[in-house]
Amino acid sequence: MPVINIEKAMVHLRVDEDTGGDVLAKLNSAEDKAAQYLNRFFYATAAAWTEAISLTLNQLNYELVKYKESCDAANLVADPVSRNMLLSAAENLKKEAQRNTKMAMQGIVINPSIEAAVLLILGSLYENREDETNTTVNELPKGALWLLDPYRLDLGV
CATH class of the missing domain: 1.10.287 (Helix Hairpins)
Known part of the structure; x- marks a missing residue:
């Protein structure tokens, strides 16, 4: 179950209904990607x-x-x-x-920056449902990186 509610995600995407759970699946993926980037989980x-x-x-x-x-x-x-x-x-x-x-x-x-970053990732996942040939596979939206970086831990060497 995602931390960000589905209604807020749908408003962000400007969609009326989540047909087949597509938005929910992408929201879960966006939250997971943000948590993996942060090297920490976030909670409501x-x-x-x-x-x-x-x-x-x-x-x-x-x-x-x-x-x-x-x-x-x-x-x-x-x-x-x-x-x-x-x-x-x-x-x-x-x-x-x-x-x-x-x-x-x-x-x-979760704070407003992490929430905004997740919504940016969600928007990218929703808009780019097919493989993109001109971007790096692991690339997060630049705005999401900018919002998440201050909260990131264990960067390594």
């Missing part, structure tokens, strides 16, 4: 953020138990190639759970 309220942290920590604990079980099972496999594939798959799931936990812990309550 502080209470929603607090709840998400609790749920994410519980999920992390569950994934760590599953990781140990998967590693134990993989180590019983005689074939080294198969064993390494299983260990690698378990490691990837653990890393994903750790990243989701970090993104939740470093979350932020």
Whole structure:
């Protein structure tokens, strides 16, 4: 369920109805893209953020138990190639759970800049439903980058 309500998104897009859930799907995608760019999740309220942290920590604990079980099972496999594939798959799931936990812990309550950026991304997704041959695939609208950059974390080296 998106943080930005569907009615606001439809007004932004100037559409009367969401036929087949197209706007909702694109809104979810726009919010996900913004969160991935920020390296943190955003929430409608502080209470929603607090709840998400609790749920994410519980999920992390569950994934760590599953990781140990998967590693134990993989180590019983005689074939080294198969064993390494299983260990690698378990490691990837653990890393994903750790990243989701970090993104939740470093979350932020949505603000007008993040909302505007998501709506710009949504507009781009809605208007450009086909592959674009003259732009970079991972390119966000310039206005969205400008609005999101102050809230971005963990840029790396």
